[in-house]
Amino acid sequence: MSQSNPNHRMVAAVLLALFGWETAVATVPDRDPQDQSAGFDVSWISNPEKVGDHKEAAHATYIPYASTEAMRQDTTFYSQPWTTPRSSRYLSLNGTWKFRYVAGTPQGPADTDALVAQSCNAEGWDEIRVPLSWEMAGYGGPVYTNVGYPFVYHPPLAQEGHAEADVKDDNATGFYSRTFTLPADWRDQRVFLHFDGLYSAGVVWVNGRYVGYTQSANTDAEFDLSGFLREGENQLSVRVYRWCDGSYIEGQDMWHLSGIHRDVYLYATPRVAVRDHFVQTDGLLSADATSGAMVLQLTVDNRDGLKAKKTIEAVLRDAEGQEVQRRQWVYQSTTTATEALRFDLKDLHPWTAESPYLYTIEVSQRNAKGREEMAFSTKYGFRTIRTEGHHLTINGRRVLFKGVNTQDTHPEYGRAIDVATMLQDVRMMKQANVNTVRTSHYPRQPKMYAMFDAFGLYVMDEADVECHYAGERGGNLSDRKEWRTAYLDRTERMVLRDRNHPSVVFWSLGNESGDGRNLQATYAFATAHGDGRPVHSSPWGSQGTPCSDLNSRMYPTVAEAQDYAHKPAYGYDRPMIFSEYAHAMGQAVGNLQDYWDIIEHPDNDYIIGGCIWDWVDQSVYRPSDLLRGVRTKNGFHNWVAGYDYNPTEFVGDGFQGNFLNNGIITPDRAWTAKLTEVKAVYAPAAFSDWDAATRSFTLRNKLAFSDLSDLYDLSYQLLRDGYVVEQQTLPLPAVPAGESAQIAVPYHSVLDAGAEYVLHLFLRLKAATSWADQGYPVAEGEMILQPRAPLAAHEAHGGxxxxxxxxxxxxxxxxxxxxxxxxxxxxxxxxxxxxxxxxxxxxxxxxxxxxxxxxxxxxxxxxxxxxxxxxxxxxxxxxxxxxxxxxxxxxxxxxxxxxxxxxxxxxxxxxxxxxxxxxxxxxxxxxxxxxxxxxxxxxxxxxxxxxxxxxxxxxxxxxxxxxxxxxxxxxxxxxxxxxxxxxxxxxxxxxxxxxxxxxxxxxxxxxxxxxxxxxxxxxxxxxxxxxxxxxxxxxxxxxxxxxxxxxxxxxxxxxxxxxxxxxxxxxxxxxxxxxxxxxxxxx
CATH class of the missing domain: 2.70.98.10 (Beta-galactosidase; Chain A, domain 5)
Known part of the structure; x- marks a missing residue:
């Protein structure tokens, strides 16, 4: 019942043996916070082998509570883990920070050590919102590049701003400072500082003492603050560099913006506590995911070597909150340890994008005296994913991935996206029948994966790796040993954080980064630790790669799609996915139906779907106007694009003017004509073949799992010359997944000669969902029952x-x-x-x-x-x-x-x-x-x-x-x-x-x-x-x-x-x- 190809496991094992990556999941070594002899070295921002200092190892996302009761009382977060937790063990640091901006020099960042001295004085500094891209607050200017970099190409140095990008401040530095009050009951706890992401490298001080360093803009970074904190008020200082060596593998097609763009928070755990949890089901479930086993791996962190006894209990609950099973582990040791708890299960409700059924795993920890000292929960869905040759199935059935590429972009906040906007994106995707998201070209915030799980979207989770321009310059970073640490760090942190999310069905090693030993290493890690998910890689141009379980193609023509549907590509017998297609720039999304006529045809044996480039236009409001509260001009949004910042005489391959506006929807998330077309082409059903004699049509179910009659109501309108003359609901018989039914329409109107009659058909939601109200139309169709008559000769009356x-x-x-x-x-x-x-x-x-x-x-x-x-x-x-x-x-x-x-x-x-x-x-x-x-x-x-x-x-x-x-x-x-x-x-x-x-x-x-x-x-x-x-x-x-x-x-x-x-x-x-x-x- 294995859900992954055993040959992939063998390849991964060989690569792991060659490169020795098993140490990647080790815990952070102990250190004395009072020892400041080994502080930050600015040369690290130009050293690709130095991706962090005193940074915590990657692990699954969790929010601790003081007790199970407290966890369950926070009903909103318990059921919707993208909301703000109300836990006594959690402290958000989002909000207003003190800020100072210092321009860089062509030789590198300015000398700024004095700004983080023992008694850092932020008096007179500006204030800034966190999270936010600092350019949106008027510091420096937005830079848009597609292929090129905003800095002069000289890896690993990223210092001097590129003239073509009109960057005047070179590698600028942003200084953030704020105070927080340590909760009194955290005194004996281990306290972690968590960053969801910052561009592009950051150095952390607490109370004037150096804590650590991080880079990689879109992966989590955590630091153990034990020993740095004091009772009452504490000061947190963060130095953020606009660019670092890591920016060379962040060469994505997007605005290149800076600063703390994602959530910052503190959380507290016992000194010895569960630090990681991994829900493993690969190879343990039946093909349809209705029975089998789940192994919950729990890791207790005892980095201080304390003699400890902890009773760890894990409870699996169904969507109604009923207990399914529970398991227990008594930890008694002085070292960090991992235990695997096995749950043998039957009568499971599988998870799919069509029916995203989620269980809850509750984990609680008690001390030697039996007092509960920590609890957390995680949502989980049971599903299988399996590739055999060029076929791919989820829960034993073939699925077509109707996808979009996405970017972190907000017209006011830059790369910072608030929860309301995330929810709006997800709901609009579901309303438009999108079932797949590619996180191009970097991982999203953890809260967004929780939305994908709950609302039902398949996810291609992509590592924060793209070095397109370096490849064009002949500098294949993907094959250079000194960059291997950076490649691995980004992939490891993505995989180890996100592998418990059922929505994640593919790992992607990055975008347009060619081939090489670094990608071989990340492929090996994702295969070994990714719980059976297929791995995707997107090389340059149209070519195959050994570092992938899928064939991937960008922007094929319809004729090429027809060819791909019937034979293997690049010499690899694998499923084909169009990682980017139907480029939606401006007035676009033509011939989308022609692609899907091929993909949905019964003869298509290879193509599993594709992701439109892309979801949302990336334009932002002009920052100088935002500061004055101005968002419109002459009745239109005051949006700007690359050509507003890149001198037009330089607009070319790397700096492509308006090329960042390729979205199906607008920057402010307005519905568009393009999205209307996507909704229709991606619809879960199709109406065809009107038979006038029997007054019936064919209804085809394009879903993979659900019967149409379980989800939708069927209705029609009869239009005479465009006016509705008759409408009613029709009985909808069972139409199982992948099958068709002939449906009669017993309209009673007599079709008058000379009038045009059109039958308009609707499939509407039978019940309200998390993304739309009852009655929302998910699919429509029309049949012309009687065509319009020719225009009658005109006879003037008088005059x-x-x-x-x-x-x-x-x-x-x-x-x-x-x-x-x-x-x-x-x-x-x-x-x-x-x-x-x-x-x-x-x-x-x-x-x-x-x-x-x-x-x-x-x-x-x-x-x-x-x-x-x-x-x-x-x-x-x-x-x-x-x-x-x-x-x-x-x-x-x-x-x-x-x-x-x-x-x-x-x-x-x-x-x-x-x-x-x-x-x-x-x-x-x-x-x-x-x-x-x-x-x-x-x-x-x-x-x-x-x-x-x-x-x-x-x-x-x-x-x-x-x-x-x-x-x-x-x-x-x-x-x-x-x-x-x-x-x-x-x-x-x-x-x-x-x-x-x-x-x-x-x-x-x-x-x-x-x-x-x-x-x-x-x-x-x-x-x-x-x-x-x-x-x-x-x-x-x-x-x-x-x-x-x-x-x-x-x-x-x-x-x-x-x-x-x-x-x-x-x-x-x-x-x-x-x-x-x-x-x-x-x-």
């Missing part, structure tokens, strides 16, 4: 019209007495249109191929000129009192077209257009400037913007909005707001004018108060341009597009497909549509 052919002026009056006029210029362009004395258009229809998005970066697109007008001429004009026609021919780049206007005496205007493309274009359609309409109602696909290759989650219906609300506020301005399959549109002006537009043929439309010529870059270097929404000029007029075809979005901002062939604008043939404009005045 009159006359023509002044010489002036190309047409005037008339409606039956209601409303005057109207339209005038064309010599070339046939409509230059004036009024109705009842009010302007309808400011600029008439003209060919428009303007379109620029972050994905438009290919050489192919640079051959597609963007134009907003064409050469035109009047071909014919004529008519009588029943109506007049004006026919215009146009010639534009790669397209000929003909427009035929028909002007009726009741003020209605028909515009029939035929496009004849002669080459590649970005869009085939007309643009026009309408008068200042603002209120919008339409029948088409919505409510979020959608494009031809991003409309799986967009459904036909009637939607109301405003022109300003139709903006997709991507951080970087670019073309936005398209809506496919327009049937009709109503625009209302504040002056009472209404313009209705009915369509025939396939029409997509968009509306904006912003002229896109403000951001369209003919050189297709949009990602470089330092443009913000708040810089743009808003017009009262409305820039409208009506397209017969717009090129798909694709995924070309970083690899992937520019645009798939089916979504390219046609280059020959003809496309046509009709627009019927009807101006009226609202009563």
């Amino acid at each position: 009159r019209i006359e023509a002044d052919a010489k002036r190309r002026l047409y005037t008339g009056t409606t039956q209601e007495g409303r005057p109207f006029s339209l005038q064309f210029d010599d070339s046939g362009k409509l230059v004036s249109w009024t109705f009842d004395g009010r302007a309808v258009m400011v600029k008439g229809p003209d060919f428009n191929s303007m379109r620029d998005i972050d994905n438009d970066r290919s050489q192919e697109l640079q051959q597609m000129p963007m134009v907003s007008e064409a050469e035109t001429r009047i071909v014919t004009q004529g008519g009588d009192e029943k109506g007049y026609t004006v026919t215009v021919e146009g010639r534009a780049a790669n397209c000929l077209y003909t427009s035929r206007y028909t002007l009726y005496p009741d003020g209605v205007v028909d515009l029939q257009v035929v496009f004849s493309p002669t080459g590649p274009t970005r869009r085939l359609g007309l643009g026009m400037e309408l008068a200042g309409f603002d209120q919008v109602a339409y029948y088409g696909r919505g409510p979020w913007s959608n494009y031809i290759d991003r409309m799986t989650g967009s459904y036909l219906g009637r939607y109301t909005t405003t022109v300003d609300e139709m903006i997709d506020e991507n951080v970087h301005p670019q073309t936005f707001g398209d809506h496919q399959d327009l049937r009709d549109l109503i625009l209302d002006h504040a002056n009472g004018l209404r313009l209705s537009v009915a369509t025939e043929g396939r029409v997509a439309f968009s509306l904006s108060h912003y002229d896109e010529r403000q951001w369209c870059d003919p050189a297709d270097q949009l990602w470089r341009d330092a443009t913000h929404w708040y810089d743009l000029v808003r017009s009262e007029t409305v820039f409208a597009h009506f397209d017969a075809f717009q090129r798909g979005l694709g995924n070309n901002s970083c690899g992937g497909d520019g645009c798939l062939d089916p979504y390219l604008c046609p280059t020959s043939g003809q496309l046509s549509y009709t627009l019927r404009f009807t101006p009226t005045v609202r009563q």
Whole structure:
């Protein structure tokens, strides 16, 4: 019943023997805190073999309580271990600290030893929030790099700021100081100082005495403060270096920010106490994780060599709090010892992301007199994970990983994320049917793994290792012996801390760090100590690696995905995961459905899923404005990107301007059109194959474990021309995981001839969950039962019209007495249109191929000129009192077209257009400037913007909005707001004018108060341009597009497909549509 490949264990054992890494889990040696002879040496920040001094060994996360009763009374933390504990043995040091910022020099940090003297005086220092990136408080400036480093490359020295990154303060130093009062009952306890993370290296003093040193920005660091503390008030001082040698393996694609960015706290334990716990089930459970055994390894720390007797009791409780089993260990020794307690179990509730059932393990400790002196609890879920060749299963079943990459980013706090934001991220992921998180490219805070466990998300836990740029410079740090300690320290601390979390199903050794003996060593450690989880490694480019149990690929094309689905890659018969794909920069996430049509196809034998790059845009508010409380400008968020700090002339491979904004959601965690598409493609079920004869459709369950009928209710709406005429809940039969059912829809409406009927289907949560309310729709689908009829020929009722052919002026009056006029210029362009004395258009229809998005970066697109007008001429004009026609021919780049206007005496205007493309274009359609309409109602696909290759989650219906609300506020301005399959549109002006537009043929439309010529870059270097929404000029007029075809979005901002062939604008043939404009005045 082994859940891991025995060959991997053998490899790990050999590597461990070669490199001798078993000592990695040893405890910290004793020392005399009064001995200051061996203090901090600043050379350590340039010594990759010195990753810490007097730093505690890695261990699983726990919060001690004075007793089991006290632990259970803290009901919030007991059930939600991401909240702040209310324990007498815990003291948070988050909050306001004293702070001083000192710029560095090109030769290294400034001489600052005097600032941590015995009587450190922080009077006159500033105050700063902890946790926080200090740049967000106005110290120094944010630096964004992708491949490059913010400092001059000279490993292991990280001293001089890189000119291309515009770093002026070099390796700056931040000094933190605060006082705290030691609780009176901690006098005889061992007290630990805990940091969840700081950038990038830190030195600690307590009461003026040196305590220790740490580096590795995103792993825990703890120090034993025994002997350093005094009764009452104590002073804690921390010196933080912006960079250290470790920054060379923290070369991730992100803002490079500094300071204490995660929680800081103290906790107290008995002098001899349980220090670590490891829940081991690999190889001990049945394949479906319903029975077997659990081994709980407990380590008692007796570093002082005291003669001690402790009774340790462990209790396993189910989710309802009922006791399952208990075990006991009597420790009696003078040394540190480990004991394995075995629990033989049956009738277990397995943990999966679909049903994240958690047990609680309670551990309590009593002294020799039987008095309880410590207790803690940990959540645990039983699940198996197994790889055999290229197949991977969880609890015996194949699972597809529908994932996202994530970053620690907050628009106000930088790299510091508060609990509310973490919860918002997790809930939105679940609402969008995401089931997997890759912690790119470093471990998260422990509290976030507790959320992943509880809410149900699979996790690829990634070590804080990336040296992309070093590899490009030929300096493969992954194979250099002097860096091995740093690599191992980061992997060990991740594995030993996080291995009790059921959500963690993969270890990842880092990102884009190539291959080498250092990664072989970390692979060996993760395999030996990681409780059977497969190990992932992401080398440079498209290649395999022996240091992985998975094949990994970044940004494959859809064609490559099709290939990967059917055969092994790189010569390794392993499961394939797309560690990064569907680069979501700007207006993006095109052809996501095409990837998943391959991945979810029954013939796919290798691909197990992928993680979109990435979850959230990383822009932050401009720090100088934050200090003044300003977060918006001209109605938009005052967000900044890399180009606001890196001089644009230097923007290049390493310093890529807007390249940090690749999120599915915005920096402030707003829902987006992109997330709507992800939700639809990642949905747990699919609706297909409408059978008109039986009035039924096929419902396919895409889950791995759950029956749809256990989780969801099924309902439908019947829409007639976009209006709901019928709706009800349907009985949902059992639909087991991976199976399908034919479902009848007994609607009673008669389908009227000439009307369009659409069946809209919903799967909704049957009961409320931790992430959504009852009734939340997790999946939707639609079936067109009866297509819309062609636009009927217009017959005017009353009114009159006359023509002044010489002036190309047409005037008339409606039956209601409303005057109207339209005038064309010599070339046939409509230059004036009024109705009842009010302007309808400011600029008439003209060919428009303007379109620029972050994905438009290919050489192919640079051959597609963007134009907003064409050469035109009047071909014919004529008519009588029943109506007049004006026919215009146009010639534009790669397209000929003909427009035929028909002007009726009741003020209605028909515009029939035929496009004849002669080459590649970005869009085939007309643009026009309408008068200042603002209120919008339409029948088409919505409510979020959608494009031809991003409309799986967009459904036909009637939607109301405003022109300003139709903006997709991507951080970087670019073309936005398209809506496919327009049937009709109503625009209302504040002056009472209404313009209705009915369509025939396939029409997509968009509306904006912003002229896109403000951001369209003919050189297709949009990602470089330092443009913000708040810089743009808003017009009262409305820039409208009506397209017969717009090129798909694709995924070309970083690899992937520019645009798939089916979504390219046609280059020959003809496309046509009709627009019927009807101006009226609202009563």
